[in-house]
Amino acid sequence: MKFSDAFRIFVITGLISLIGNFIGFKINPVAAIPGMLILLVLVCIGYLLSKVSPVKLPSIAYISALAIIASVPGVPGAEYVIKHVGQVQFLALCTPVLAYAGISIGKDMEAFKKQGAKIVLTAFLTFIGTFIGSAVIAQIILKLTGVI
Amino acid sequence: MKQKDWKVHVLALVMVAIAEYIGIKRFQLGPGTVLLLPMLYALVMGMFLPLLKLVNRIDMETASPYIGLSVMFLTAKMGTTIGPNLGKVISAGPALLLQELGNLGTIFFALPVAVLVFKMGREAIGAAFSISREGSLAIVADVYGLDSPEGQGVMGAYITGTLFGAVFNGLMVGLIISLGLFHPYSLAMAAGTGSASMMTAALGPVLTAYPAMEAELSAFAATSQLLTSVDGLYMSLFVGIPATEWLYRKLKGKKADSATNEEVVS
Numbered sequence: 001m002k003f004s005d006a007f008r009i010f011v012i013t014g015l016i017s018l019i020g021n022f023i024g025f026k027i028n029p030v031a032a033i034p035g036m037l038i039l040l041v042l043v044c045i046g047y048l049l050s051k052v053s054p055v056k057l058p059s060i061a062y063i064s065a066l067a068i069i070a071s072v073p074g075v076p077g078a079e080y081v082i083k084h085v086g087q088v089q090f091l092a093l094c095t096p097v098l099a100y101a102g103i104s105i106g107k108d109m110e111a112f113k114k115q116g117a118k119i120v121l122t123a124f125l126t127f128i129g130t131f132i133g134s135a136v137i138a139q140i141i142l143k144l145t146g147v148i
Numbered sequence: 149m150k151q152k153d154w155k156v157h158v159l160a161l162v163m164v165a166i167a168e169y170i171g172i173k174r175f176q177l178g179p180g181t182v183l184l185l186p187m188l189y190a191l192v193m194g195m196f197l198p199l200l201k202l203v204n205r206i207d208m209e210t211a212s213p214y215i216g217l218s219v220m221f222l223t224a225k226m227g228t229t230i231g232p233n234l235g236k237v238i239s240a241g242p243a244l245l246l247q248e249l250g251n252l253g254t255i256f257f258a259l260p261v262a263v264l265v266f267k268m269g270r271e272a273i274g275a276a277f278s279i280s281r282e283g284s285l286a287i288v289a290d291v292y293g294l295d296s297p298e299g300q301g302v303m304g305a306y307i308t309g310t311l312f313g314a315v316f317n318g319l320m321v322g323l324i325i326s327l328g329l330f331h332p333y334s335l336a337m338a339a340g341t342g343s344a345s346m347m348t349a350a351l352g353p354v355l356t357a358y359p360a361m362e363a364e365l366s367a368f369a370a371t372s373q374l375l376t377s378v379d380g381l382y383m384s385l386f387v388g389i390p391a392t393e394w395l396y397r398k399l400k401g402k403k404a405d406s407a408t409n410e411e412v413v414s
Contacts, residue, residue, distance in 0.1 A: 006217055013218040016161050024168030024186055042224040058381065060223045064374045067227020072234050085228045091185060093225050094344050095167050097218045098187035099160040101310060102194015103203055103211035109195070111300050112307040118266040119304035120312070122275045125258035126305065127316055127341075130279050131350065133253020134372070135330050135338035141243035148331045 006047060013096050014040050021092035035084035039093075042067050156211045159202065163190045174352075183318045183352045187345050191310055216282065222344055223377070226370040233367035240333065240368060247337050248375055251383065254278065255392050263399040270396070274301025277392040280309055281342045283381050291389060314349035322353040332358040336365040340372025342380050347373050 014036050018029045046063030053062070070081045112119070142148045167186035174183050197203040203211075230237060237244065255277055262272035274292070278284040280302050285294070292298040317339075325335065332354055339350035351369045355362050 001213065001217075009214055009217045010220070012157050013214070013221060016157070016164050017221060019161065020164040020168045020186070023165055024171060039221050039224045039228075042227070043220045046224070047220065058378070059220060060374075061378045063220055063223045064227040064230075064378070067224045068231045068234065071228040071231025073232060075231075078231065081228060082232055085225060088225060090222070090225055090229075091172070091187070091348065092168070093218075093222045094185070094187040094348065095164045095190050096160060097215060097222065098310075098345065099163040099167070099190040099194065100156075100211045100214040100218055102163060102191040103156055103159055103197060104208045104215065105191070105194050105307065105310070106198040106203065107205065107208040107212075108303050108307055109198075111303045115271065115300065115304040118262070118268055119271065119275055119301065120308045122258055122262040122266065122268070122272065122301075123280060123305035123308035124312075124316055125261055126254040126276055126279045127309070127313065127346070128320060129254030129257030130251050130341050131317070131320065131324070131338045132250075133257075134247040134250030134341065135324070135334045136253075137250045138243045138247035138334040138337040139330050141246050142240065142331060142333055145240075145242050147240050147243065148333055 003044075003048060003051070007044065010040055010043055010047075016096045016099075017088070017093050020095050021087075021089055024092055024095070025089045027087055027089070032087040035086065035088040038070075038081055038085055039067075039088060042070065152206075153210050156203075156207055156214070159197065159207075160211075160214075163193045166193065177319060178323070182315060183349050185314060185345065185348060188314055219282075219344070223374070226374055229370045230367050230374070233364055236364045237367055237371050240337075243333075244337055244368065244371055244375060247334075247372065248379055248383065250338065251278065251341060251376060251380065252388055252391065255388065255395060259392060259395055260399060263396065268301075270297040271301030271304070273389075273392050273396055274298035274303075275305040276301075277388045278380070278384050279313075279341055279343065279346070280305035281380075282306075283342065283377065284384060287381065287384050287389065291385075309343060309346065313343060314345040317346045318349040318352060321350045325353055325357050332361055332365055333368055336368040337372045339369045340374070340376055342373065342376040344373075 018032055018036055021027050021032050022029050043063055046066050047059045049062040050059040071078050167189040170189055258276040262268045262276050274288050284302055285306055288299055288302040335354045339347050
């Protein structure tokens with residue numbers, strides 16, 4: 001996707017999130033605008049980096065790295081970033097994602113109906129396996145390294 | 149396409165507004181806390197749109213890439229929760245990195261049941277190698293094609309996760325906390341499995357149980373989540389899928405190749 005097309009979607013998503021942030025969490029959009037703009041800048045730079053970088057990594061790898069660096073205490077402007085991004089709720093950013101997923105889900109429903117309960121139960125087993133697998137390893141390593 | 153996609157955005161806006169208006173609902177169910185989040189309402193509303201003739205096939209195709217673009221804001225937000233806690237995250241680094249391998253544990257747990265108990269064919273490979281989030285869809289589409297049995301498996305599991313994943317994880321984690329086997333740090337790390345809604349739902353009961361540790365628990369979950377979204381693709385492609393294929397052949401024995409067609413029909 002061209003950057004101009006992606007940028008347009010970023011701005012629209014940002015606006016929808018601001019409105020959701022207001023309705024769901026009663027945060028005045030004017031107070032949340034600086035935080036949303038910071039996120040928009042991080043997203044755009046990360047997206048562009050993944051396009052031009054010789055190392056082929058997904059955009060989210062660059063975006064998360066930039067966001068971490070921008071919010072480490074001591075980095076110039078980090079206090080500003082933390083304070084303002086704090087006005088944008090994590091959950092308010094989730095809802096637009098699932099709204100788009102909801103609009104597009106119709107095209108997958110036929111395949112889903114055909115498979116029924118077996119696939120649902122198999123998926124549940126993967127949730128259990130992934131969570132417990134990760135928790136067991138984390139617990140062992142945290143104990144071994146003396147963190148807990 | 150540029151002009152026509154306004155309908156998709158307006159629909160998304162309306163769905164978000166309604167979902168946020170309803171707000172977060174939580175209630176106790178047994179040992180677990182069920183957390184109903186606005187994102188779940190948005191998804192459910194979406195499922196009714198075709199029935200109300202509000203969207204057609206083209207709108208669905210249009211909305212699909214916007215999922216991946218809107219997720220990027222979430223990624224940036226998570227990054228800014230890690231930065232302030234970077235010291236703690238680094239001291240827990242080895243555990244955070246290695247627990248990523250736990251995501252592969254699902255293969256040895258879910259695949260045998262799918263193949264031996266449910267008698268599934270190759271759809272089981274698509275459904276059982278991961279928790280079937282967007283990245284897994286992309287991998288299966290690339291390796292097998294989404295119209296293949298494996299593709300149908302991953303798609304079915306993807307829809308299951310999107311619909312029930314948050315509710316299921318909330319209940320499951322509530323139950324696991326009540327067992328008292330794991331330190332809250334371990335639970336927070338395990339909560340980050342690559343899905344925003346599942347992470348939120350899994351972390352919710354942990355934060356409720358240990359409110360004093362909220363900042364570091366959130367940072368651990370977000371770090372684990374980001375690690376999964378970065379390494380998950382490569383882990384699945386180079387380790388997960390080959391391991392699943394191998395185990396599938398072991399489980400099926402000689403029937404592995406001939407079994408596919410008949411079981412897709414049944």
